[in-house]
Amino acid sequence: MSLFFNYTLNGVANGMIFAALALSLVLIFRATRIINFAQGAMGMMTTFIASSLLNRGLGYWWMFVLILVMGFVFGGVVERVLIRPLQGKSELNPVIVTIGLLVVLEGIAGAIYGNASRGFPAAFSQSGLTVGKTKIAFSHFDVFILVSVLMLMVATLVLFRATSLGLRMRASAFAGEIARLLGVRVGLLLTLGWALAGVAGSLAGLLVAPTSSFGPYYMDLYLVYGFTAAVIGGLESPVGALIGGLITGMSISYVGGYLGTGFEPMGALALLIVALMSRPEGLFSRPQARRV
Amino acid sequence: MPHIKLPSQPLIRHLGVAVLAGVVLYFLTNNVFSTYDDSQVGEIATYVVVLAGLSLLTGLNGQISLGHGGFMAVGGYTMALLMNHTQANFLLELLAAAGMAALMGVVIGLPATRLKGPYLAGMTLLFALALPPIADKWPATFGGDQGLAVNAPTAPGSVNPEEWLAWIQILAALIVLVLVANLIRSRFGRAFRAVRDDEIATSLAGIHVARTKVTAFAISAACAGLGGALFGLSSFAVNTGDFPVTLSIRLLAAMVLGGTGTLTGMIWGGILLVYLPQWSTSLSGHFNLGSGVSAYLSTIIFGAVLIVAMIAAPAGIQGGLRWVWLHLVGRVSTLGRGRQVAKGVSQGSTS
Numbered sequence: 001m002s003l004f005f006n007y008t009l010n011g012v013a014n015g016m017i018f019a020a021l022a023l024s025l026v027l028i029f030r031a032t033r034i035i036n037f038a039q040g041a042m043g044m045m046t047t048f049i050a051s052s053l054l055n056r057g058l059g060y061w062w063m064f065v066l067i068l069v070m071g072f073v074f075g076g077v078v079e080r081v082l083i084r085p086l087q088g089k090s091e092l093n094p095v096i097v098t099i100g101l102l103v104v105l106e107g108i109a110g111a112i113y114g115n116a117s118r119g120f121p122a123a124f125s126q127s128g129l130t131v132g133k134t135k136i137a138f139s140h141f142d143v144f145i146l147v148s149v150l151m152l153m154v155a156t157l158v159l160f161r162a163t164s165l166g167l168r169m170r171a172s173a174f175a176g177e178i179a180r181l182l183g184v185r186v187g188l189l190l191t192l193g194w195a196l197a198g199v200a201g202s203l204a205g206l207l208v209a210p211t212s213s214f215g216p217y218y219m220d221l222y223l224v225y226g227f228t229a230a231v232i233g234g235l236e237s238p239v240g241a242l243i244g245g246l247i248t249g250m251s252i253s254y255v256g257g258y259l260g261t262g263f264e265p266m267g268a269l270a271l272l273i274v275a276l277m278s279r280p281e282g283l284f285s286r287p288q289a290r291r292v
Numbered sequence: 293m294p295h296i297k298l299p300s301q302p303l304i305r306h307l308g309v310a311v312l313a314g315v316v317l318y319f320l321t322n323n324v325f326s327t328y329d330d331s332q333v334g335e336i337a338t339y340v341v342v343l344a345g346l347s348l349l350t351g352l353n354g355q356i357s358l359g360h361g362g363f364m365a366v367g368g369y370t371m372a373l374l375m376n377h378t379q380a381n382f383l384l385e386l387l388a389a390a391g392m393a394a395l396m397g398v399v400i401g402l403p404a405t406r407l408k409g410p411y412l413a414g415m416t417l418l419f420a421l422a423l424p425p426i427a428d429k430w431p432a433t434f435g436g437d438q439g440l441a442v443n444a445p446t447a448p449g450s451v452n453p454e455e456w457l458a459w460i461q462i463l464a465a466l467i468v469l470v471l472v473a474n475l476i477r478s479r480f481g482r483a484f485r486a487v488r489d490d491e492i493a494t495s496l497a498g499i500h501v502a503r504t505k506v507t508a509f510a511i512s513a514a515c516a517g518l519g520g521a522l523f524g525l526s527s528f529a530v531n532t533g534d535f536p537v538t539l540s541i542r543l544l545a546a547m548v549l550g551g552t553g554t555l556t557g558m559i560w561g562g563i564l565l566v567y568l569p570q571w572s573t574s575l576s577g578h579f580n581l582g583s584g585v586s587a588y589l590s591t592i593i594f595g596a597v598l599i600v601a602m603i604a605a606p607a608g609i610q611g612g613l614r615w616v617w618l619h620l621v622g623r624v625s626t627l628g629r630g631r632q633v634a635k636g637v638s639q640g641s642t643s
Contacts, residue, residue, distance in 0.1 A: 035410035037417075085603045092356050095410050096548055097602045099358070099541055103595030111588040220537065224421060227414040262425035269418045273403045276411070 006137035007257040008250060013142040014225075015249020016149040017207050021226025022233060022241035023149075023156065024200035029235045030173045031193025032083060034094045038101035040223030042078070042198060043205030044216065045105050046071050048113055050206060051120055051214075060123055067206060068199050075198020079191045109216040117213035126210065145207050152200060156238045159196075169193060221265065225252065228268050232275045247271075302477045303470075310466045317462050327454040331526060332566055334458035337465035338522040339562035343547050344465075344472045344555055345515025350544075351553020352481060353508035354488030355404065359416030360516045361540035362423045367393040367517025368530035369427065372440035382445045386464070386521050393517020394510040401509030405502040420540045424532035439531025442524040461522050468515060469555055475511070476555075484508050538591070545598045551610025560609040568594060 021039065028036045036042075050067045054060070082101060086093045124140035160166040171179040172186040173193070180186045204226070205219060212218050229248040233240025248271065255267030321330045342360060349355050367389035374385045400419055404412050427434040434440065447456035475481050483504045486494040495501045524530040546565045551557025569590040576586035605612060 035414060037413070082599060082603070089606070091410065092350065092354070093602050093606060095356060095413050096544065097599050099413075099544065100595045100598035100602065103538075103541055103545070104592055104599070105595075107588040107592035107595060111585040111592065114584055115587075221421060224414065224418045228418070231411060231414070260429065262429045264425075265418060265422035266426060269415070269422045272415055272418060276403050276406055276415075 002134075003257070007253045009136060009138040009142070010257075011250030011253030012246065013138065013145055013249070014253060015229075015246040016145050017204055017222065017245075018225045018229040018248050019242045019245025020149045020152060020200050020204040020207065021222060022230035022245050023153065023238055024197035024204070025226060025230040026233070026235055026238060026241045027156070027193050027197040027200065029230070031169070031190045032079070032094075033091070034083065034098070035227070036194075036197065037095065037098040037223070038078070038105060039098075039197065039201045040204075040219030040226070041102045041105040041109075042071070042074055043201040043203075043208075044219045045109060046074060046202040047120065047205035047209050047214070048109055051113075051118070051209075054121065060121065064123070064206065067202050071198040071200075071202025071205075072195045073198070075201070076191045076195035078198075079194035083194070084187075106216045113216070115215060117215040117218070120209035120214045122210035141210065148203065148207070152203060153238055153242055156196070160238070165192075224265070225249075225268055228272045228275075231272060303474055306470045306473045310470045314462065314466050318459070321455055321458055321462075327452055330452075330458040331454050334454075334461035334522075334526060335566050336559070336562040337458070337461040338519050338526070339543075339546065339565045340465045340558050341461075341468045341522060342516045342519035342543060343550065343558035343561045344468050345512035345519075346543055346547045347550075347553055347555065347558050348472055348476070348484070348515070349508055349512035350547065352476060352484040352488060353505065355505060355509065356410075356413045356544070357416045357509075357512065358413050358537075358540050358544060359400065359419040360512075360543050361535045361537065362416075362420040363393045363396060363513040363516035364520030364523060364539070365423055365427070365530070365532070365535035366396045366513075367520030368442075368524040368534070369434065369440065369520075370517070371521040372442050372524055372530045373433075375443055376440060386518060389521035390514040390518040393520070394514035396517075397510040397513025398506055400513070401506040404509060405505045417537065417540070420535075420537045424535065427532045435531065437531065437533075439529050439534070441529050442527070444525045444528065457526055460525065464518065464522055468518065472511075472515070473555055480504075480507065542594060545594050548598060548606075549601055549608050551608030552606075554608075554610040557608055557610030 021043075024039050025035060028034055028039070046067050049070065050063050053063045053066065058066075078101065082097055083094055086097060122141040122144075124144050126139045126141045128135045128137055128139050129143075130136070158166075160170060168179070168184045169189045169192065171182075172184050172189045176186050204222065208214075208219065208222055212222075225248055226245070229244035230241055231244070232247055233242070233244030248268065251271050252264050252267055256264045259267075317333065321333060325333065342364060346357065346360055349357055370392040371385045371389040374380050374388055380388070400416065404415065407415065428436060431437075444453070444457050445460070447453045476484075483494070483499050486497070486499060487501050487504045487508075491501050494504075520530075520535070523534065527534065542565060546561035547558065549564055550559070550561030572590035572593050573586055576582075576589045581589065601608065607614075
């Protein structure tokens with residue numbers, strides 16, 4: 001029973017990270033109807049820069065803020081330079097461009113920093129908390145993961161639901177042409193969507209790095225788990241991303257715990273197949289009429 | 293320019309071109325190329341087998357796969373398992389490799405029928421990531437890190453083993469190219485294109501959309517499985533390290549750069565896959581970039597060229613060559629078609 005309990009806690013902590021990546025995919029999908037396969041690699045890149053900054057003696061929290069800002073700029077630049085020229089073309093083209101970006105970023109990181117995995121500090125202690133007398137598989141750092149991702153989620157929800165900027169973002173994603181006619185600067189808001197996704201991605205990078213073998217490829221698996229979470233959540237809503245992330249995180253934790261870690265990707269694949277066969281539009285998006 | 297008249301029957305025309313290519317390659321490998329060149333040509337042929345299937349899937353049917361490295365692994369391991377445990381005929385083993393991969397293709401292709409491009413890309417990527425740990429889980433069956441040994445069929449008499457292997461791979465590539473070229477011109481090929489262009493209209497015309505998509509996926513996976521088996525032949529073993537996710541990504545990149553939807557373009561793609569790493573190694577040696585950088589330079593070049601090509605020239609090398617050819621021949625009236633080709637990945641020319 002305690003084993004199950006610990007797997008659940010582990011699943012929640014990982015699920016929050018998947019949720020952060022799912023959120024970044026959702027933000028981009030809402031804005032431009034694209035899945036950004038380079039999102040994980042972008043987070044990897046900013047985390048390597050973070051590692052360099054820490055080595056130069058910058059404090060953790062200064063670095064933390066700086067990296068989130070950097071993720072914001074990075075996301076926006078990628079949209080402007082690489083994605084904007086593809087607007088209105090086949091939907092496969094942007095997929096291939098983001099894969100190209102993934103390959104380039106991993107190559108650059110490998111060329112500069114080498115393939116060996118290195119350590120990355122955690123903001124808080126990674127040893128388990130003690131509740132009563134027993135030590136549970138949930139550390140101070142896991143609490144930090146939970147809080148920071150939840151804060152990001154709440155901030156996104158507030159932005160979308162309660163501000164006029166969010167209303168304009170929703171309008172330009174929902175009906176770009178009409179929003180443009182009403183004076184909304186649609187192009188700028190699409191860039192903003194990518195920039196916010198960049199923040200979520202670089203946050204995920206910083207949260208994953210201490211607990212995994214931090215190297216050029218460390219975000220690959222997390223990205224596909226985040227993708228699974230986003231698809232389960234329906235690729236439309238931040239709440240869906242959160243719940244999709246938790247479902248994915250716990251499922252993978254149980255599969256890894258009871259069957260062995262080698263089965264984790266297969267478990268995610270099975271989860272994705274089941275989810276898509278039963279609810280192709282995702283759990284949290286309304287069925288849409290198709291126009292013939 | 294004189295207009296060359298080709299036979300009007302596609303099968304005869306394709307067979308003719310394939311036999312001609314086979315004779316030229318036989319002459320080259322036998323008389324001109326070194327044994328090292330022979331094995332390189334064989335490797336290109338292996339990639340052409342895989343890329344032909346990928347081009348069929350993406351170019352004709354509009355489905356995208358980031359998991360073809362996984363199907364190659366399925367084919368390679370199937371052949372190796374049969375070699376180690378049975379005395380089956382070599383040709384049967386190759387066919388079984390293709391068949392097993394096709395079966396996997398059906399399993400992955402079934403949920404894929406509900407998926408649009410980017411979803412499918414993500415799911416197939418997950419497939420490519422999920423396979424290697426499974427093989428590592430049962431080292432007794434799949435050989436663990438070392439993988440399984442593969443014995444290439446022994447060359448008859450005085451024939452050099454490398455040359456013999458290259459011939460097997462070239463022959464397989466030519467057969468696959470002829471089969472796929474004919475498939476493209478057949479009822480199936482038209483159905484694939486129709487599904488790509490408009491699923492709803494196609495289903496109204498009485499074509500079963502889901503079945504067509506799964507068929508395309510299975511055929512494409514079969515090509516990848518055969519390619520994986522041929523790949524195992526030249527490395528004398530299959531192991532999970534041979535089929536990383538990056539292989540799937542490089543395959544997709546090579547297909548795009550060669551010219552999605554074309555078959556001739558897949559030859560350019562195969563050449564890129566084999567020679568680009570070598571060129572970039574010599575390039576980094578030229579600029580004294582050091583071993584740390586040189587290991588990644590080909591990856592960086594591949595990705596960067598992929599991005600630039602997608603933005604500037606989505607029709608790939610074959611599209612560019614066709615454009616040049618149309619200009620040289622002066623058939624300006626057909627340029628409209630050339631421009632259409634350059635519009636995006638989803639185009640279905642069959643050159």
